[in-house]
Amino acid sequence: MSLDNARYDAAALALRRWSADLVRFAYSYLLNHADAQDAVQDAFVSYMKHAPVFSDPEAEKAWLIRVTANKCKNMLRSGWFKSREPLSEELPADEESREVIRAMGKLPGKYRWPVHLQYYEGYSIAEIAQMLGAREATVGTWLSRGRELLRRELGGTEE
Amino acid sequence: MKDNRYSRAISKIEPKENFEAATLAKMEAARGEPKPRIRRFVLSGAALVACALALAIALPRFLPVRNGTLNMPLPEPDTTAQTAVVQATPGVKTAADDEAPTGEMEWFVVTEEADGMYAMEAMPAMGMYSNKGFSFSFNTEEYSQIVESGFKSVLTSPLSTFAADVDTAGYTTVRRKLLNGEMPARQSVRIEEMLNYFSYRGLAPKDDKPVAISTALDVCPWNENAALLMVGVGAQKIATDDLPRSNIVFLVDTSGSMDGPDRLDLIKRAFALFTENLSEGDVISIVTYAGTDRVELEGVDGARRSEIMDKVNAMTAWGSTNGSAGIVTAYAIAEKYFIQGGNNRVILMTDGDLNVGVTSQAALTELIEEKKQSGVFLSVMGFGGWNYKDNKLEALADHGNGVYSYIDSLEEARRALVTEMGANFFTVAKDVKLQVEFNPAYVSAYRLIGYENRALANEDFADDTKDGGEMGSGHTVVALYELIPAEGTVLAGVKGSQGAQASELKYQTAQTTGIEEVAQVKVRCKLPDGEKSEEYVAVVTPDAEASEDMQRNLRLAEAVTEFGMLLRNSQYKGASSYDMAVETLKKLDGANDDETELMYLISRAKGLETWDGGIYVGSFSYDEVLSYAWSVYGDPCVRFDDFLNPGAERIDSAEKAVTAARTEVAGEREASVSRDASSGMWEVTFGPAEEGADGGTVSVYLNDSGKTELIILGE
Known part of the structure; x- marks a missing residue:
């Protein structure tokens, strides 16, 4: 019971710190706000049940990202997904951002995460590989292909 | 976050307003759910690649930390075994189980400091970590240092003066730590606050004065050469309606x-x-x-x-x-x-x-x-x-x-x-101060237990500009003095021994006034609206019989004090023991909830102190055994041995580790053993099983602390 209290505290702090980042991470894949929130919510419930000791916040965040990724994949597997098109009412208001996110939505699923993790979170290929449970070479491939597709979709530079 | 087009766009996606609250609610619901103790993961042959990857993720844990990568080094364990620590054993993620690692759980806390650094508290004594530019300090709980006061000679310091203290934080802090499976930091143990957390009987004034003083003498349970003087001050009790x-x-x-x-x-x-x-x-x-x-x-x-x-x-x-x-x-x-x-x-x-x-x-x-x-x-x-x-x-x-x-x-x-x-x-008396004067004819030395933070200079007693403590309606303040009787006297059946007098003084002799009193207790306080203090006096006579209430109060105070001294590892603890404290409490008639909980806490402390820091196979969790003992035997005293299975082996060699690990895997397999020096954890890796059994390697981690069992990872 007391362990739960401590874990709750830690999870609540992590929630406050990273809920936005994690929702964005899930959204980049699911392209659906409600689903993304559900995935992150489930991740925190998993935190309550399964989290090990974290020696630093980075490790904790990496763990949460990994669990959220699994939750997202579970969702796809169970066929909750209706469409891969992001709902326009959930998109940001400005056209520039909408364009980028729609372009992301056109990427095959496995390319989106490496792109998000590098472009938004700034992780290295080694770190992304660890988080996604894939080989570094694989991640490298996904990343370069994903960036290439994104570049083509957005017609020019991605900066 | 990086600055690029994608980053700017995705940053505009925000969780909804009530997201955090809703998530907290779900987390709350997940609290207290039973956790898996041993998990066995079995993969089909097709997922071997995933398994190999998973092992690749787990293995770096035993390698030194490399800057810039996301290794998860284990924290240094507290080898002094003052606290029982559950080490984490992150499991290994497999494709069959989409949850992240499972296993027996450890707890920790990370708090954010004002300057953006993180502080982590998992064990009391830890070093500094540095990774990715974060540096860690730990334990932002600050406690003031307390230097225990020792025995004072009555000849040189006949007066003991202190302010009445009714804060209870010292006890609830100790309770929190013990319930969490940790010994409280010694410096956080304030005996006077522990004493004053409890209710004492019969101390309130029977007349209309704001305060009343009660005293009692007893033999000191932890020091055969000493007697105990208990001083209790009770504030007037006002009916809530009034x-x-x-x-x-x-x-x-x-x-x-x-x-x-x-x-x-x-x-x-x-x-x-x-x-x-x-x-x-x-x-x-x-x-x-x-x-x-x-x-x-x-x-x-x-x-x-x-x-x-x-x-x-x-x-x-x-x-x-x-x-x-x-x-x-x-x-x-x-x-x-x-x-x-x-x-x-x-x-x-x-x-x-x-x-x-x-x-x-x-x-x-x-x-x-x-x-x-x-x-x-x-x-x-x-x-x-x-x-x-x-x-x-x-x-x-x-x-x-x-x-x-x-x-x-x-x-x-x-x-x-x-x-x-x-x-x-509602304050009944403010600026409450106590001053006790000891008679050298009866007492050669005394020690006030606790109240180090509340000590006053003797001249401050009558000085109304100097602050004392607050007492509210029905409040009580108790204090214990350990007394060394003077040579030739007997206090509460304790004889003053030869040579018990403080060092011989050249210019003073113990010329007493012949009054047959052990001590005089004065209490000064002001009424809530007043600025001038009133003084109330009580005397302690050597032969007075303690009332039934005071006898009970003495028992309770003695048990709490022993407990506090043990937690502080006080140099004055003498023959104190957790067992003795619990035995004393068991004899109290009509123990209330607080007193019952105290017995439980004392036994927890005892259990935590007796763990030898070793790794055992097949043990129960501390909580399980305690609650079992409590419910079945009504006895909260449990030794560490009690929560090991009969015949539980201490794993202190590679052979024992392999033998223990073999009990959890099927088939005759070749085994290799390694041990992580810092955590003491054993890792036994078994080679592929024989024909017909599931393929792949199995790693068995033997964890520590006598609390966790074997954790088995993917096969």
């Missing part, structure tokens, strides 16, 4: 760190109890402080409970704190709604986080002292365990003539706010 009206301003810290079930949520639940005891004529105000301070409620009549609760429930935690500005506002409101002759108080509710604005102790105390003069007192309720600044909070309450309580549960909140509302909030 209590004057209250004007209370709650100053609630709603900064980010107050988020959580043991902080703001607990405050809200406590308020629900509190408002039930308000009446018409009481005035309630609430000021919250975070980035700025906000007056949520001003001068609302106590009868308007739903209005009060609406505001309370709407409080949310965010931002950083500006403690003193909120205090200024709170005092202004208290002064505005001041009730003459009533209970005017500001109650500060915080986790001690005073990040922005005036944070120096000196400036804050000056402010609080100034306000105290106008008749508005300050009480403090401390919440949360991880960012908890004990010494600051206590000092604030002290200077504000208020009470400091540490609230770690709804029960404690109920106690502080409701049960002791009369005592805590």
